[in-house]
Amino acid sequence: QSVLTQPPSASGTPGQRVTISCSGSSSNIGSYTVNWYQQFPGTAPKVLIYGNNQRPSGVPDRFSGSRSGTSASLAISGLQSDDEADYYCAAWDGSLNGVVFGGGTKLTVL
């Protein structure tokens, strides 16, 4: 059982916009910024969004993040087949003194 809650799966067709939610609590998302990671099978995760809504250089602006209260979401617009991957939200947790991850959302491009 992960501390942050994500839907296990999401899907969309090419060109569509999809959103992935992430729910936490006051000790994590409510107090610290949310980060999103993308992971392809057999490879290490890569940071997609940090600081709730900041994109590292090289990440397309099709990816955007937001946070409100103790929840956050990742939006992917103009969905592409290459976006098919697992997506994880994460945040520092001040009560646990550690990083907490969501269980991951497997995105399928139909």
Next chain:
Amino acid sequence: QVQLVESGGGVVQSGRSLRLSCAAPGFTFRNYGMHWVRQAPGKGLEWVAVIWYDGSKEYYVDSVKGRFTISRDNSQKMLYLQMNSLRAEDTAVYYCARWMGAPHYYIDLWGRGTTVTVSS
């Protein structure tokens, strides 16, 4: 080249020990906190431990407290994870990861991982 390279994984019997290492060439290692994150087969990411940039603080996930120890050698640009009393549920790919601290507290660099398999 900025990278993290893990080593030390393998197959080990339940109850035994293993030490993972992570080499961190290409950046000023002593300026960064470092994490170990693991991923069991077919499962999601699980944070394991963090160590402050100067080694002054360490924190662990409850399931490894008292069994695992994170440490670092800033002069050698190395991160370590000593794993004792290993259990089957510790079987995972273990990633070494660099931590960007305040204000955003995020992991910005990951190694490729090293696989630990604990057999009963």
